[in-house]
Amino acid sequence: MYIKNILISGFRSYREQAFEQELSPKNNVIVGKNGAGKSNFFAAIQFVLCEKFMNLSSVERKDLFHVGSGRPALPIFVEIIFDNSDGRLVIPGKSAVNEVRIRRTLGLKQDEFRVNDKRFTATDIRQLLESAGFSSTNPYYIVEQGQISSLANMSDEERFQLIKDVAGTRVYEVRRKESEKILEETEVQHEKIGESIAQLEERLEELRSESDELMSFQEIDKKRKCVQYCILNSDLNAAREELRRLDDERNSYMSRSGRDHYDIDEAKAIISEAESEIRNCDQRILRLEGELQDLDTKRGTLMREKEIVQLNCMSSLNTMKRTESVKTNVLKRVGELNKQIAETNAGLKKKLAIIQREQLTVDQKSEELSAIEGKLKALEARRARQLLFKNKQERDNWLAEESNRNRKTIENYKHELKFTCSEIQKVEKQIEDEETEQKNWEESLKKSDSVITELKSKYEETMAFRNSLSVKKGDLWREQSALVQTVRTLRENHNKARSQLEKVIRSDVRQGLQSLKEVLDELADPSLTNAVHGQLIELIGVSNGYETAVEVTAGNSLFNVVVDSFEVSAILLENMNSRKKPGRISFFPMDTCRGTVTRFGEGVECSSLADHIICDPKFAGIVAELFGNTAVVTSIADGENVSKKYACDAVTLDGDQVSRRGGITGGYIESRSLKLSAFKYEKVAAADFLRGDEALKKITQELDNVNQALTGVVTTLSSLKTEMSSITKSKDGSQVVEQHAQRKAALDRQKDKLYASKKQLEDMINTAQVNIATYQHEGKEAFKSAWSEGEQRELEALVKDVDDRRMELSKLQRRSAQLAAEVRALEDMRLNLNVQLTATKKFFHDSAQLSASNTAITNEKENLDDDISFNSQQANEVYRLLDETRKEKLRREEEVEKLRSGYLEALNSIQERRDFDGRTLMQQAHCIRRRDGAAEKIRQLGVIPKEAETYSGLSREKLIQTLKECNKAAEKYAHINRKAVDQYNTLMETKNGLVAQKEDLQNELKSIRDLMDHLDCKKDEAVERTYKQIQLHFEQVFKELVTTDDCYGKLQLIMSNTRKEAGEDPYVAVQIKVSFGLGAAVTDLKQLSGGQKSLVALALIFAIQRCDPAPFYLFDEIDAALDTEYRASVAKLLSKESGSCQFITATFKNEMLDVADHVLGVFFHNKISRIQAITVEEGNKLLKQAVVEERKRVREHVE
Template sequence: MYIKQVIIQGFRSYRDETIFDSFSPRYNIIVGRNGCGKSNFFFAIQFVLSDEFNNLSAEGRYNLMHEGINSRALNAYVEIIFDNSDSRIMIDKPEVAVRRQISGKKDNYFLDRKVVNKTDIINMLEGAGFSRSNPYYIVKQGKITQMAIAPDANRLQLLREVAGTKVYDEKKHESEAILVETEERRKKIADLLKAIEERLISLETEKEELKQYQKWDRSKRGLECAICTKECEDAKRRIDEIVVKMNSSTKKNEQLETDRLTVTEMIQQTIDSITELKQRLQTQQIERETLIIDNKDNFQRKAQIELELQDFQSETSQRDTKRNQLRKELEKYDQLINESEQKLTKIIPEYNIIRRQEEQKTAQRDLAEEKRKELYAKRGRGNQFTSKEDRDKWIRIELKSLTKAIHDKREQMERLKKDLQDDTIKSHEIEEQLRQIVDNENEQRTHMDNVNIRVRDLRQKKSDIATQKTELARKETQLHIQISQTRDELRKYQDTLRSIINKGAALGTEGLQRLLRQFADENRNQDIINGYHGTLIENLECDPTFYTAVEVIAGNRKFSKPGESPSPTQLKNSNKDIDEHINEEKRNTDKYEVKLRNAQNKLDESAKRQNDIGVPPDGLDKYKDIPIKQLQHDLDRAIIELKKYAHVNKKALDQFLQFSDERDKLTNRKAEIDEAHRHIVDLIESLDNKRFETIQFTFKQVSLYFTEVFKRLVPEGTAHLVIKKGDNEDFDSEQVSLQSPGQQMSVDDFTGVGIKVSFNGRTNEMRDMQQLSGGQKSLVALALIFAIQKCDPAPFYLFDEIDQSLDPQYRNAVAMEGWTISPLHRETVPLLAEMV
């Protein structure tokens, strides 16, 4: 099995679809300049086969896609076609194509152009020989150098990974965690068992006392139940007698009910007075509500005025602050004006002096020019200068000097003029600001005067509102007093009305009105509601001077219904007889009701006590014929006996049984945990033994292959691996195999894996890795990698720049028997490569 073809598109530096084919079944080498894509080709194969790219984020996928000058590829894929003629992949095809395609949101795997899960691809590769515990079928750039300089402890860790002891370590850690948890449970159960045993000892003593207590308690409850039963029977008999008497009284009351209803209408004796009082009360309430509304409006006006006053006060405060700020600015501008005037006072004389100096210098220049001309005329040009060029040069120098002096004086004069103009403008601006400040201050003063006037008006309004508020409060108090007096007067009239008519008539009238209100609420029996016009007193109207005459003449008839017209004598006699009978029957009924209520209470109390006692009915037969006095005497004796056991634990027996059951459960649980503890200890020992055996076997294999591979790479040399312990002892593969985990050596005692090599075959000149050159270290690291690969052979191997740190004399000795792709760092190519 080997790679037959690789197709790349959109992956890193490969923008367009690129096909690599014609690979040899044995040794292939990729050479090229830096930046031509060797490493990206290596990454592409890793992208499909290695676990390093298994979990890519969106950012990671974008980083792998080709990015051009103006745009980025939308997707990328790498497809590897394997030659499966040896059926190493469990698919009945001569070629198998595995593709991985990524985009901004997707990461898909394809097997022969069909979408499959990533897990299926991983399982397929593992079945073909690509072991996840031994990932050295791909050796990245720098891995050989890293292994060459790695310490012994790293090589021991590498040996453990190749041996696959990670699974044993994980199971051991899980077993140790379970063992610690089991120890804690054993300790807790032991503590609980100890506490339960102590409690059971104390409950054993309490249990005997509880038996005596329960004996007298059953006797007491039986006696109490028997007494309650007899009391219930007596109460029921008395209730039956009272019910008979009440039924007889009820029949008499029913006969008087018709006559009593005619008397109940007298409740409206003072209806006119009550109506008048209600009208007065309603009028006063309306007046009170009006005053309350006015008072509320006044309160609102007061609050509004207070808010306006606060606003004016706040505005006044702000204006005062602003005025102070303006005054400070005025003082500042005054100071600036004074400083400007002082500067002007100093600058003007200086300006005049400079101007005079300029005039003097100009006059001096003109005079000098005239003198120069005269001197030229007198001395002659031939005597002053040797040549015309010297004369012109001297003239140019003098003119340049004079011109510069004139220019400097003019610039200084312009600056002084400009400063003078700026100061003048600034002075005018300050005067304008002063004028505005004065105007603003005058406006503020005028506004403050207006605000003060407004504040005085508001204060006057506030005083007026406070006066109105006081007056309204006084009126409200008066209304409250009047309402209270009216209610007292109404209550007095109602009491007078109740005293005039008897209780039965009042109750009858109230019942009739309540019934009519119920009819009105339920909107039914409208004819009855319309046919009832109230009592006679409610339908009478006359002058107040005739109230007494109407009272005497109408008598009790004023509480009757309109339409009835009995004679005064008959009404008085009937009313008197009815009242006497009703009062007598009422007293009898009240007496029977009290007796019935007492008997019922006693019956309920006895039944409740009987339920609380809880003695079954068949336990009462032995007390059936015993008098109640004898039962009470026996009950007193049982209570005295129970007082002797007042301290007894009422739940001792239940607790004893409960704790015994709990002890048995905990004992069984402890036995189960002990058994589990033994199994866990045995499991840990078994894992240690298996781990030691696995590492021992792997070490022997790797050591054997390492010696063979090194001998093939360096025919005249020899090498072997040694395991190091904490006490600096070294053991080779034969010595390790003679030990066992139960005797002297264990996996945890190992500290590293060392390498002993000799390039001349002399065993007395064996050297460690630290004593080798860089090229020798790389060769030894390669030999170790080859040995690891032989322990778990893969279908092919990939090396990235395998020759980077390799000495030239050893480069041709790294040929592999399996299929290999090797991107090289140098331009030299081994002659034994079948495809370059």
């Protein structure tokens, strides 16, 4: 066992502290500057473990609170986390745990300990630590600053007292003092008993003289008591007989009253049910009337739609008759137009072929002309430049500028050419699309008739399917409306049943059950949930007729929750309390409830109540625990007999109870207050409501499916209409085809223009490139200021060639223009013919569309006729249901009137029985007073003599006469002490008791003296044994620390010269004798140096620790006064001892760091201390800084 971690919050200089890395189970060394917080760290551990901080005043508490920036955070706490893998710390009530967390929380008014989040007292903590090896008599597992010095300067007597404390003699001394106190009290009590015996002897002598007269009086008093008993017994029997008679009469009336109450309850239930049916009828009537109103509204709408459709049908028929008369002439005109269009297309095709050939020739001639013109322009420009420039440099500069300008021009033209090409591609794509659309329209025109026929067939089938869905929707809608009303009624019944069940359950029990459910939901633990089986009332069934008996026997235990084990119930209660859940709850743990069923002999008219309860066999123990010792009887009298004979409880079927202790309870029990009935009614109502709700959800889902199907059908019909309309319109596709042709022709013309622009741009680019080449060539030639004859002849030849080519190109262009005019005329003619053809085809399209429209109107008229017929059928069905519901309501109202009349008669009968019951109760009360008075007087008579039987046959008058004679005879003994004999016997018993008590006290005195002698012996043995152990370990440790060959250290007990009294110690002091190997041995530690004193004190501490080992040790600067060599020895010893226990040591010296397994550095900043793990090198550096700062502080103080 060792300390793994320490959590500190708000303690002194520590605001928040925890170690990220666990402490070492071996040697942990803490280093830091002065004032950094090392001592506060040790104080935090003592705050949890030591009694030093147990009883704190308010001022002492405030000193522990952290004071930083702002107000201190309250409460503060320190938590120590132990590794308990060896099981040394045993927490009461829990199995072994590998980690134990002890936390102490302190506030201004709060001081509590917690072990693994369970609250403990300070005493519990002290006992827990002592059980783990933290001895209260050996506080040296924590060595604070200065404790080494005080131990070194301790006197021999104080040192002996220290050894006694380690030996645990305080316990012996406390026991001895307790024994001495008991001894004194026993001796005083012994003396008092002797005095009391002497006084009793004197009083006994006086009472013997009074006994003779008393014997004569007792004979007369005995006879008088016998006579009084006979008189009182006669009165008692008469009162009991009268009570029995009244009880029989009352039971007879009450049994009839119970039947009347049952009849009333049954009548109430029937009336309530009938009134509920009447309300249902009213709601059905309202619903049916609403349906009827909706149907009338729908019928009016349908009739108006039908009138509109009939008018449309008549108009359509008249239009079709007019169309048929002109249909033949239109067909003839269509044939002529088709022939003319075909001839025009053939001529247009020939002309277009000629134009293409002519255009190629024009383009070729134009390119040749452009090339010659460019060459001509270049020569002319060159001649002009020879006159313009004075030298070659000016010419070359101008040529360079022109070349650059032409290059820019080429770039611009190329951008325009790229744009023109993209536009050409777009136009060609549009032309392609137009051709495709035109072709598609031409093909669709051929298929439209067959598609329309197919769509019409599909439309008619879809309409038929829609009509069937409409019928089904109406049926489902009526069924849903009826179920909505039924479910509403079932919900009201369920709410009523649940309200009744809540009334019979106590509110705190109801809250407790709800809290249990919430806790199980929050924990979400399947194993814990499976261990909870539910309320007992949910797990049992009761035979018919036995519900009242079970109810009164179990009471609120019916709502106890059945769980697997007591541990499960404890876990649930702990979680409910920790979450502060409201309510009250009780459990039946199956592992502790193992009752048995009482069995009755043959011939007894009773049975065990447990035999009439049905449950799963695994719950039989709980049923036997609750009902197994209760018998079911037919009457209270039988219950009294069975209860006395079998020592069990009894209950009647009506709920009257007879307790085994003699109590009888009972009376009328209203059926509405029965928990079992309310629970059963709630379960049935919940099941009915669940079934009705499921049926309603099913019908609603079917209705939703039908509505969705109808929506889909309507969408399909709309789609079919749209498609037929679209196809009908497409039958006039010639116009659309012509439109596509016109758009294609326009696009062709646009394409020709774009190609011309492209050609022009390419020519301009070629011209600019030729110019650049000319300029480059000219720049390479020598500069000439005059024009040569050869150049002049070349220029003239080019001029003549250009004129000839221009004339030829002009002739070709005029011919192309004439052909283009002829093509445009043919295209205009074709366009005109197509327009005429479109107009004639539109006539046929309108005719076909009119026929389709007429068919659709006819179908719509037929559908409206079907809808009106179906609406009439629905209205007739609603009228029929409305009439039946009104008749049912009338019948129920008459039934309720009859039931209410019977209910009032039963109430009057019950009132009469109540009046009779009141009179009977008054008579019974009078008889009870008589009976109790007689019984009380008989009790006051005391023990009745046996002779009383001789007077039982006398009459009442004779008994009264005898009583008077006895009273007269007793008058002459009025002066005597009537209690003399009793007093004598009482005093003799008291005397005998005192004598026995005196003997017991003498034995106790002997035992106490023996115990005291035994304790003295044990104490001496403990001191001797502890001394020897410490002596042996002191010698060993001293040699390990000093390390010289001839060094030694001894402890010597010094005996007392005189031992005056028993119990005193034979020794009075312990002397230390040490030798460091140089000089003589020393017994007076004052002769040693400070370092040697500290070493001797440490040797004694380590010897005590070996004698009484602890799981870990805390040392605060124990090496402060040691010399360097001794510090190394102490460090080596700590390293050796850390193999079996944990050390946490604070130091300012490097020797401890060399053997450390884990180094911790303490830092202080902004009034806050913190501890963190560091390396050995960082620790040495920190110690050097601390030494430097300490020297600096000393110099400043000296200055």
